[in-house]
Amino acid sequence: MTSPEAHCALPQDDQRHVVQPHKQALLKRLNRIEGQVRGVAQMIQNDRYCVDVLTQVAAIQSALDAVGLQLLEDHTRGCVANAVSAKKGEQAITELMAAVRRFAR
Amino acid sequence: MTSPEAHCALPQDDQRHVVQPHKQALLKRLNRIEGQVRGVAQMIQNDRYCVDVLTQVAAIQSALDAVGLQLLEDHTRGCVANAVSAKKGEQAITELMAAVRRFAR
Amino acid sequence: MTSPEAHCALPQDDQRHVVQPHKQALLKRLNRIEGQVRGVAQMIQNDRYCVDVLTQVAAIQSALDAVGLQLLEDHTRGCVANAVSAKKGEQAITELMAAVRRFAR
Amino acid sequence: MTSPEAHCALPQDDQRHVVQPHKQALLKRLNRIEGQVRGVAQMIQNDRYCVDVLTQVAAIQSALDAVGLQLLEDHTRGCVANAVSAKKGEQAITELMAAVRRFAR
Numbered sequence A, B, C, D: 001m002t003s004p005e006a007h008c009a010l011p012q013d014d015q016r017h018v019v020q021p022h023k024q025a026l027l028k029r030l031n032r033i034e035g036q037v038r039g040v041a042q043m044i045q046n047d048r049y050c051v052d053v054l055t056q057v058a059a060i061q062s063a064l065d066a067v068g069l070q071l072l073e074d075h076t077r078g079c080v081a082n083a084v085s086a087k088k089g090e091q092a093i094t095e096l097m098a099a100v101r102r103f104a105r
Helices: A023-045 A050-085 A089-103 B023-045 B050-085 B089-103 C023-045 C050-085 C089-103 D023-045 D050-085 D089-103
Strands: none
Touching: A023 A050, A023 B023, A050 A089, A050 B050, A050 B089, A050 D050, A050 D089, A089 B050, A089 D050, A089 D089, B023 B050, B050 B089, B050 C050, B050 C089, B089 C050, B089 C089, C023 C050, C023 D023, C050 C089, C050 D050, C050 D089, C089 D050, D023 D050, D050 D089
């Protein structure tokens, strides 16, 4: 039995592989999000009222935010913390901050 | 042949139907977004590096933002402008602002 | 006595002047925000813990969001609705959407 | 002469003090932001056009985002990395993620 961190390759690797610690939960969420996107397409196909469609689009965005934040947290606890412990934190944190920036306001 | 606005039912209707003026383009975009969501699930399935996954999640969010803003703009040009011209703008603008708020920072 | 809308010059004017319908409330809020910004500077001056500073920065952003949304709503109810009623809505809505985009996610 | 990290107290401390590594730059930025907030109040006082005011509000938000991201990055490189190296990373990362969440979309 290994901790999630054990799966985390350092960012300097060429072939970085990470088994997500919440892999099954994430796949389930993404499956639901895929269905929500199809649902929005169906609403537009059926000429549903714009504001109702917009409400659904906002719901998908919240669901994707949650996926992004989960990935960000697990990445920080795993890959970034590993890199810091191995005295290779500087590059890992630069990369992390770029990811945060993409999600930031 | 009718203008997009002609399709726009006023928000007081019980059964509001709106043919989106960019209907085909929106359906095409949503189809592509659905594929992107499936792609992220595949990346997680394949244990791809967290930051690469996060980059794809951020790309989906940008694509959804664009869909939301298109819907918001068409709704304003159609339903909201119609309601204002019919002196029923107050309720329509209240509803619009609630939608903007959901997309706002 | 005039309605707020009466104060709203159409966007085609060279010298557009708008008396904000919530002018005093907005000035009061901005005054408070100015104090919050000074407070954050003071916290950094006093070497306060980063996360406490970050919490205050996020509070200022929420307060500014509220100011922005109030301005957006009053602008839509006033200037934009006026322009639509005067059959000059197209340009006003283009301008409105650009402003929404700046606040959007 | 000490590195920025040396100034960083661990989150378990009661009296946490952190000399920001970019202290002078942050104070300068906040001073400029304070002036921008005063400028927006002046614009509203002078009945300036709503969209011009909104543009300035959005500029302040961008400036505050930049301050927030700088603090977040320095906090991660300093306090969080220190905590991880001292095997006290778990709590520090929980706290970090709460801060990221407040800035996230």
